[in-house]
Amino acid sequence: MSLARILTRQAGVISLAQAVREGVSASTVQRWTRQGEWERLHPAVYLAGGHRLTDEARVRAAWLWAGESAAVSGVAAAFWHGMLDRILPEVELTLPRQTHLRERPGIVLRRRDLPPIDTVSVRRLRVTDVPLTTLDTAVTLPNGSTFLDRALQRHVRFPALYRAYCRNVGRTGSSQAGRMIIAAADHADSAAERLLVSLLRAAGIEGWVLGYPFGPYRIDLAFPAARLAIEVDGWAWHVDADRFRTDRRKGNAITREGWDLLRFTWHDLHGEPTATIREIGSALGNVPNRTRTRG
Structure with missing residues (x-):
């Protein structure tokens, strides 16, 4: 060559x-x-x-410096797999525990012994495989739960993600990854509903009913006196075509009856709880005598 x-x-x-x-x-x-x-x-x-x-050049240079025992990991690996369109200012590399390299400007080193199943060669670079890359990236990014949801829709199946988590329990960030795994595994979206309820209680907002009957449907959480409906969309990767159509028909029925409708995702509740509660409080306060907030 x-x-x-x-x-x-x-x-x-x-x-x-x-x-x-x-x-x-x-x-x-x-x-x-x-x-x-x-x-x-x-x-x-x-x-x-x-x-x-370029970002590609930065990743390649970091790996060439560290050597073949290194694996590109975290956000840089997500970029390499095509899951992100850019990397962070520093390229993350995972090295065996006994490696003695020191970090350099632009490179972050993690020391852990990776199971062979968790690495793969992509375009002549050794990188963490997609399931472990997804977990590592989700606990690194500020909008990690959104990234995880998108990855589950496009790049990795939940069983593979869970197996990667089990193989790497105890590693840095594994407890946070575990919480995301539990929430993502809740197919009934009850995790999102529980989170919404906890936010409402912490804010002192009352007058809501979970699973409020509405014709042939049930509203996830309703303020009947204020005629305000809140639908929690949970994790997008769970939603199939039938569920999507049913949710939209329910939403149309709610608005035809003159109710206000707010929709929140699990990621709204988890990532922006203050803004979520502020929007609910604003919706309640915009209608006379509808606010149900403790004095």
Whole structure:
């Protein structure tokens, strides 16, 4: 393979060892670097002139520096699998516990011994497989539950996700991942309803009824005196076509009867509880004599 083909395949990034194998001496690489033709990204890892430092280049450079025992993990792995369109300022790598590399600017190291089943080769890089990548990323991102829901819709099935969680219990972030797993596994959406109830109680809002009968339907949570209905959509990955159509028919029936309707997802309740309660309070307060808040 020629030097040019390696640079094309690796987004302009190359290791010193690769360059030497292609007949470029170490002294030549040093000279090109001094002259600004190549840029040193990490020890013995370079970006050739004419190439931009893209997210792909940053991930490749980090992995080439760490070596083949490393695995790209977390948000960088999610990017590599096509689950995200960008990475964080730092590339996360997972290394065996006994590895002695030290972190460098732009690279975060996690030390854990990964089961072989949790790594995979993708475009000549060793990365954590999709289930573990999903868990690691979900506990890293601020909107992690939304990311997890989207991943369950598009990239990974729940049983595989759960098995990856069980294999990695005790790792950093596993307790938070466990809470997400429990919520995501609740097919009746009762986890979301319980969370809504706890938010209402904490805010001192009363006058609501769970499972309020409404013709052939039941409203998830209703304020009958205020004629306010709240529907909790839970996790999108659970919703099939029949459930989607039923929910929309119920929503139409509610509004035809002159009720106000608010819809919240599990992620609204989990990620933005203050804004959710504020919107409910505003809806109750907009109608005279409908507010049911303790004084």
